[in-house]
Structure formats: structure tokens, C-alpha cells
Amino acid sequence: MSLLISEPPLIVLPSLARLVGLNEAIILQQVHYWLQRSSNIKDGHRWVYNSYPNWYKQMPVWKSETTMRTAFKRLEKQGLLITANYNKAGFDKTKWYRIDYDKLSSLENKLPSAKNWQTTSQNLADGTAKNWQTNTNRLPETTSENNNKHSASHSNAQSVSQLENEFEEVWSKYPNKKGKKQAFNHYKAWRKSSTKHTNEYLLDQLNKYLVYCQQNNSWYHPMNGSTWFNGRFDDVLITENVSNKPKKRIYD
Known part of the structure; x- marks a missing residue:
């Protein structure tokens, strides 16, 4: 059947989806995937930047880009997704993102069971949790900062x-x-x-x-x-x- 898996799937933990919502969980997992591979460290944190159209191309699971934007904004409002602008050009409004892992961890503790999430005291260079389980399949890697590099390397x-x-x-x-x-x-x-x-x-x-x-x-x-x-x-x-x-x- 055509609706069964025949293409790279989007994979997130059910516990994360229950905690923040399915759309938001997909976004958090994908941002996390890129943060672990990012070399952009600003103000002591790792960041990844991308435009909404490119995020939508990377995660084409929503009926419209508007639905995805709404999920991004919910995460920003909850403080789980921190945004900034480190672009060199003043007119460049591309958002930079990082995850507030401490806030996510505090929300995780409220779940009845948190066995599926791996957190340790080991830290990245920016002080964020290093061993959070990565369950996202290798999706089309089209972040603004990595697209050209990945296309060339691929x-x-x-x-x-x-x-x-x-x-x-x-x-x-x-x-x-x-x-x-x-x-x-x-x-x-x-x-x-x-x-x-x-x-x-x-x-x-x-x-x-x-x-x-x-x-x-x-x-x-x-x-x-x-x-x-x-x-x-x-x-x-x-x-x-x-x-x-x-x-x-x-x-x-």
C-alpha cells in the first residue's frame, strides 16, 4: 500500500509528542538533530539557522507552511525554542534557533514515565545536554547553513x-x-x-x-x-x- 512506509520516515518519541504536541515534537527533534551537528556557537550556545520555507521543505508533513509556522511560534512562546538574530547583514531576518534543554528537562520530569529520554551530566561546548536520544531519521538536510555544504558533500x-x-x-x-x-x-x-x-x-x-x-x-x-x-x-x-x-x- 502506498501509505505504508516506502520513504524516509519522520520519527519522534511518543512521550515528546504527548508533552508538547506532535507538530511541535517534530520541529524540536529536527532542530535538535541540527544543533548536534552545528559549529555555530554564539554567547555560549549552539545555534542553527534556517528560513521557514526551507524548514517546510525539510519537514513536508503539514498541509501548509502556515501550520508549521504556528507550531514554531508555540514552541517559542513556551520558551522551549529560543530565537536570535546573528546575521551579518542587518536586513537578513533569518531566525537562529536553539533549544532550552533545561526547560524541556523540567517538563519531562512531569511525565509519568521518562525512561525513553536519555539525559546525562555530560555537556556540549555550550553547556547543553549531550546525550539526548536522537530518533530523527536522516531527513533531507536543507538548513540554510548546511544546504550548500551537504549538497556538495553528498x-x-x-x-x-x-x-x-x-x-x-x-x-x-x-x-x-x-x-x-x-x-x-x-x-x-x-x-x-x-x-x-x-x-x-x-x-x-x-x-x-x-x-x-x-x-x-x-x-x-x-x-x-x-x-x-x-x-x-x-x-x-x-x-x-x-x-x-x-x-x-x-x-x-
């Missing part, structure tokens, strides 16, 4: 993963598997230096090299992988009418 992670797979395709066929780490570094640099540097080209060069190695196996040994991947795949090879003693030998 794209880079995908790029590296793809390069690793394509490198393995070539490496698995290469005859002398010495210096794999260096070979991969050379391969990455070569691939990223031009869009014309494709795996298809490298595989074609490798096939020619394998033919050369086979035709000259009585005297020639394949060079180390780290050497061949360092631009030696572009060596000009003679693969027809090769004599037993070539005019020029290719060294490692």
Missing part, C-alpha cells in the same frame, strides 16, 4: 563511490596488482581533470596493453598498477610484427 560522496566502482572494473582486469591505493589516486585525478577521460577509453587502452603483454611475454613483465595508472596507459605500443627483442623496452 554529490562528492556519490561521485567518489561511482569512481571506485569504475576503477574496480579496470583494476580487476589489470595483470600486475601492485600499488592499488596509488593507482586509484592517479585514476581519480585523471578522471576529474577532463570529461573526455572516460572508463571506456581506459578499458580500450588496457586491452591494447594486454595484447602487448601477451605478444611479448617472453621478455616483458607488466608494470606495477600504480605506474600504469599514472599516465602510462597512453604509451604508444607496437602490437604487430613484434620481434623477440624490441627496439625500445618499456620499464616500470
Whole structure:
């Protein structure tokens, strides 16, 4: 069924939802998620900043952005969500947020059972509780401060993963598997230096090299992988009418 879980879920503790309301619990959990990853420390506290439209994109569970704004304002009114403006530009009204963990902890103590919340005396650099249980799934990370950085890192992670797979395709066929780490570094640099540097080209060069190695196996040994991947795949090879003693030998 389409309404059962088939996409990343929003997860919050039921006890938190009972305490502050479901909409508010979703917001608190997501703000907490980002606070633990924030490097913005102002006046002794960690802060995270974002615009309402970006929060709405990140938590698309409400029928309208207005409903989400109302939940934010309720949390601010209760003093659970503290706001400030540390923007460098005076016209920039983007809100900065932090959670008043002490107030949240005092409310938690009023619950009949608080076993699911982990609080300890260990503190972050800003003095807030360090080990509050984080139950939010890794949602689309679109805070204003992290969106560009995350997009770049996510794209880079995908790029590296793809390069690793394509490198393995070539490496698995290469005859002398010495210096794999260096070979991969050379391969990455070569691939990223031009869009014309494709795996298809490298595989074609490798096939020619394998033919050369086979035709000259009585005297020639394949060079180390780290050497061949360092631009030696572009060596000009003679693969027809090769004599037993070539005019020029290719060294490692």
C-alpha cells in the first residue's frame, strides 16, 4: 500500500509528542538533530539557522507552511525554542534557533514515565545536554547553513563511490596488482581533470596493453598498477610484427 512506509520516515518519541504536541515534537527533534551537528556557537550556545520555507521543505508533513509556522511560534512562546538574530547583514531576518534543554528537562520530569529520554551530566561546548536520544531519521538536510555544504558533500560522496566502482572494473582486469591505493589516486585525478577521460577509453587502452603483454611475454613483465595508472596507459605500443627483442623496452 502506498501509505505504508516506502520513504524516509519522520520519527519522534511518543512521550515528546504527548508533552508538547506532535507538530511541535517534530520541529524540536529536527532542530535538535541540527544543533548536534552545528559549529555555530554564539554567547555560549549552539545555534542553527534556517528560513521557514526551507524548514517546510525539510519537514513536508503539514498541509501548509502556515501550520508549521504556528507550531514554531508555540514552541517559542513556551520558551522551549529560543530565537536570535546573528546575521551579518542587518536586513537578513533569518531566525537562529536553539533549544532550552533545561526547560524541556523540567517538563519531562512531569511525565509519568521518562525512561525513553536519555539525559546525562555530560555537556556540549555550550553547556547543553549531550546525550539526548536522537530518533530523527536522516531527513533531507536543507538548513540554510548546511544546504550548500551537504549538497556538495553528498554529490562528492556519490561521485567518489561511482569512481571506485569504475576503477574496480579496470583494476580487476589489470595483470600486475601492485600499488592499488596509488593507482586509484592517479585514476581519480585523471578522471576529474577532463570529461573526455572516460572508463571506456581506459578499458580500450588496457586491452591494447594486454595484447602487448601477451605478444611479448617472453621478455616483458607488466608494470606495477600504480605506474600504469599514472599516465602510462597512453604509451604508444607496437602490437604487430613484434620481434623477440624490441627496439625500445618499456620499464616500470
